[in-house]
Amino acid sequence: MAALWPLHLFMTLNIQKNILLAPYTTFKIGGPAKYFCEAKSIGEIREFCNWAKEQKIPVLVLGGGSNVLISDKGFDGLVIKIHNSNLKFEENKIIADAGVNLSKIVLESVNRNLSGLEWAIGIPGTIGGAVNGNAGAFGRATSEAVEEVKAFDILEHSVKNFKKEDCKFGYRKSIFKRNPDLIILSATFRFKKGSSGDIQKAIKDFTRQRIESNPSGFSAGCFFVNPGWEGLRNKEELIREFPELKQFADRPKISAGFLIESVGLKGKKIGGAMIAQEHANFIVNMGKAASKDVLALADLCRKKVKKKYGLELEVEKRLLGFD
Numbered sequence: 300m301a302a303l304w305p306l307h308l309f310m311t312l313n314i315q316k317n318i319l320l321a322p323y324t325t326f327k328i329g330g331p332a333k334y335f336c337e338a339k340s341i342g343e344i345r346e347f348c349n350w351a352k353e354q355k356i357p358v359l360v361l362g363g364g365s366n367v368l369i370s371d372k373g374f375d376g377l378v379i380k381i382h383n384s385n386l387k388f389e390e391n392k393i394i395a396d397a398g399v400n401l402s403k404i405v406l407e408s409v410n411r412n413l414s415g416l417e418w419a420i421g422i423p424g425t426i427g428g429a430v431n432g433n434a435g436a437f438g439r440a441t442s443e444a445v446e447e448v449k450a451f452d453i454l455e456h457s458v459k460n461f462k463k464e465d466c467k468f469g470y471r472k473s474i475f476k477r478n479p480d481l482i483i484l485s486a487t488f489r490f491k492k493g494s495s496g497d498i499q500k501a502i503k504d505f506t507r508q509r510i511e512s513n514p515s516g517f518s519a520g521c522f523f524v525n526p527g528w529e530g531l532r533n534k535e536e537l538i539r540e541f542p543e544l545k546q547f548a549d550r551p552k553i554s555a556g557f558l559i560e561s562v563g564l565k566g567k568k569i570g571g572a573m574i575a576q577e578h579a580n581f582i583v584n585m586g587k588a589a590s591k592d593v594l595a596l597a598d599l600c601r602k603k604v605k606k607k608y609g610l611e612l613e614v615e616k617r618l619l620g621f622d
């Protein structure tokens with residue numbers, strides 16, 4: 300245990316041992332964290348990271364746990380659940396702590412007739428997770444509204460500001476995703492003034508589309524990113540051979556869900572996991588799925604899509620605690 304730390308300090312820090320991670324994820328899958336804590340401030344994040352450094356154990360940051368698949372073996376280190384929750388409003392900006400739910404920012408902006416994140420209504424998870432993975436839907440992305448991000452650098456033990464261009468955002472990508480030593484503390488979002496009627500209508504439309512396409516049950520959203528046409532030398536050839544892909548010819552990406560459905564995997568079950576009937580890019584935990592069940596289904600999707608179309612499916616979820 301905390302060899303260099305007297306017991307009373309370990310207890311003041313409120314670090315718990317052997318905490319099951321499944322309840323902290325929307326998949327409801329995942330074994331125990333060797334150590335687990337919830338951080339409500341930058342001060343606490345610093346102290347927890349300090350402690351982990353002295354123990355020489357790795358740190359894993361968790362937001363809403365809605366974009367992760369955690370191994371049944373769990374995580375042999377310290378899991379820090381980010382729970383800071385301050386919000387500040389400045390004219391057309393909202394400055395939100397990383398632990399604030401994305402849906403809260405959407406609602407706060409809508410209430411102020413601020414437009415820019417309506418499309419994100421219904422995406423679970425926190426600001427930290429949304430910025431880390433540049434969450435997006437309906438052709439839109441979190442990065443569009445981000446002005447600045449504040450992060451704690453575990454290695455340098457310092458707080459850094461990242462202007463939007465420093466965040467290196469891409470399709471479901473950011474500098475924070477590439478560098479797990481950066482813990483997002485807060486983000487500043489800039490909105491446009493909009494009309495209440497237009498904003499309310501957009502919220503209604505996006506909510507309806509989400510309800511229609513998102514399966515119920517435990518999942519982590521779309522399992523794979525949609526493969527892009529860019530970099531494919533044989534686009535025309537592929538469309539000629541598979542005319543069903545023509546519908547994506549004018550879009551930058553091909554729907555991964557469509558590809559998985561096309562290889563006949565909708566409804567396929569392995570152990571307690573299933574490829575959703577409503578949307579083939581969702582793998583759902585039917586109640587007692589193990590992480591290996593989900594990975595086996597994902598592997599089947601990858602192999603079948605590769606065999607038929609020659610396309611590579613890339614996993615969007617963060618796979619944590621796997622060797």
Ligand SMILES: Cc1cc2nc3c(=O)[nH]c(=O)nc-3n(C[C@H](O)[C@H](O)[C@H](O)COP(=O)(O)OP(=O)(O)OC[C@H]3O[C@@H](n4cnc5c(N)ncnc54)[C@H](O)[C@@H]3O)c2cc1C
Binds near residue numbers: 359364
């Ligand atoms: C039903 C459903 C629908 C979904 N729909 C969408 C969708 O339309 N579009 C979409 O993009 N996603 C979607 N998702 C996936 C997920 O909700 C989003 O990606 C979300 O933004 C993840 O946020 P989170 O807080 O849950 O992140 P987590 O799952 O907790 O973490 C994801 C990654 O970010 C890291 N991370 C989290 N917080 C921080 C932080 N403060 N600092 C540094 N790193 C951090 C974690 O270490 C992990 O690697 C959906 C999920 C579900 C269950």
